[in-house]
Amino acid sequence: MRRFNELxxxxxxxxxxxxxxxFLPDAEHCPLCPTRxxxxxxxxxxxxxxxxxxxxxFATFEAPQGAAEVVVYTDDHEGSFSTLAAERAEALMWVxxxxxxxxxxxxxxxxxxxxxNRGVEVGTTLHHPHGQIYGFPFLPPVVALELAADGRLxxxxxxxxxxxxxxxxxxxxxxxxxxxxxxxxxxxxxxETHVVLREHRASLVECSAGELKALASALQRLTRGFDRVFxxxxxxxxxxxxAPTDGRGDGHLHVEFYPPxxxxxxxxxxxxxxxxxxxxxxxxxxxASATILRDVITNGP
Amino acid sequence: MRDAKDTSDARRRVEANVAIPPLVPxxxxxxxxxxxxxxxxxxxxxxxLLLERxxxxxxxxxxxxxxxxxxxxxxxxxxxx
Numbered sequence: 001m002r003r004f005n006e007l008x009x010x011x012x013x014x015x016x017x018x019x020x021x022x023f024l025p026d027a028e029h030c031p032l033c034p035t036r037x038x039x040x041x042x043x044x045x046x047x048x049x050x051x052x053x054x055x056x057x058f059a060t061f062e063a064p065q066g067a068a069e070v071v072v073y074t075d076d077h078e079g080s081f082s083t084l085a086a087e088r089a090e091a092l093m094w095v096x097x098x099x100x101x102x103x104x105x106x107x108x109x110x111x112x113x114x115x116x117n118r119g120v121e122v123g124t125t126l127h128h129p130h131g132q133i134y135g136f137p138f139l140p141p142v143v144a145l146e147l148a149a150d151g152r153l154x155x156x157x158x159x160x161x162x163x164x165x166x167x168x169x170x171x172x173x174x175x176x177x178x179x180x181x182x183x184x185x186x187x188x189x190x191x192e193t194h195v196v197l198r199e200h201r202a203s204l205v206e207c208s209a210g211e212l213k214a215l216a217s218a219l220q221r222l223t224r225g226f227d228r229v230f231x232x233x234x235x236x237x238x239x240x241x242x243a244p245t246d247g248r249g250d251g252h253l254h255v256e257f258y259p260p261x262x263x264x265x266x267x268x269x270x271x272x273x274x275x276x277x278x279x280x281x282x283x284x285x286x287x288a289s290a291t292i293l294r295d296v297i298t299n300g301p
Numbered sequence: 302m303r304d305a306k307d308t309s310d311a312r313r314r315v316e317a318n319v320a321i322p323p324l325v326p327x328x329x330x331x332x333x334x335x336x337x338x339x340x341x342x343x344x345x346x347x348x349x350l351l352l353e354r355x356x357x358x359x360x361x362x363x364x365x366x367x368x369x370x371x372x373x374x375x376x377x378x379x380x381x382x
Contacts, residue, residue: 044363045355048372050366050367051367052364052365054361054362055361087368091368094348094349094350098347098366209348
C-alpha cells in the first residue's frame, strides 16, 4: 500500500507486515542457510546451493504491484560479497542481469532496484551474505532526479561525470579495462563511491560477458578495500543504478555505495540539516577519502 | 566537546546494534509442509548459468542458479545430471 506525500511530492510505501520480519537470528536459526538433514527447513530447500533468489516473505512490493526478492550469494553463512570467490561474484552479475531482464518485462514494474544493505549500521536484519531486488510499480524519486540530470546536462549525466572524474583523476580509486571507480566530486557520504561502466550501457542486459566479469572484479576490489579502511567490516548500502523499465528514460549502468562510517567508530547520521533541509553536510573531503581508498585498494588483495 | 559527544553517541549506537540479542526467527515453516513442486521444466540456460525454478507451498517463487547441474536438483523429463 502506498500514499502520496503531497508536501514532498513523493510516494511513501507502507509494508506493515515487515514489522515482524526475522531480526538478527543466530546462525542456527538463519532462514538463508541450506536446509540440513534432521533440521527444520529454512527458506531454501537444498542441502547446498550456489545462488538462490526467492520472493521475500516480508515483501515491500508484491505482484500485481511490484516485486520484492531476496538474492542469497552463497550457502556459507559467514563472509560477505567481498569474500566470495571471483567466479561466484561474476555469476552474481549474471543473476542480477537475469532478474532485471525478467522483472523489466512485467507491465507492473517501472523500475528494478538491485541493492545490498551490509551491516547492522544500515539496517540489515540477516547476517547471511545476501542482497535484495525491488520491482517498483512507480518511478522512484532518485531515478527521476538522474533523468532530470540528463536533461540538465544535455545528455547522459553519468557519461559526463565519468569524463570529468577521469580528467581530474584525483578521486579515481580503481580502474580496469571496462570499469572506473571514484569518489564523486560532490559525495554525500564519507566514502561514497561510484563504480561506472566506461561504455554507456543502459543496464546489465547490454553488457558483454567481459564487462560483467570486470564489474564483478571492480566491486570486489572496492569492497575488500572498504574492509581495510578501518580494519573492520565496513557497512554500506550498495545500489545498482540502471535504466527504468517503463520505457520513459535511458540510464547508465553504475553501482553506488553509501557507507555511513566517517571513522572506525563514528557514523554519519542523517540529522536535522539532511532530513529537514535536504542538504548533506560532510566532515570529510572526497579527495581525502579517495586517497585513503586508492591506497588500500592498490595495496590490498 | 563535539568529537567526544559524537564518539560516545556513535559507540553507543554501534554497540546497541551489535548487542541486540538474536530472536527466534519469525520464519518457522512446518516440517510437514508439502514438498516444493517444479514450476516448469527442470532447467533453463541463462548465460553461463542454469536456472531451476520452484514454487514454495505458499506460492512464492524460488530460483536456484548454478554453474552445473546440482547433485540434488529436481529433475524432469530429459534432464541429465
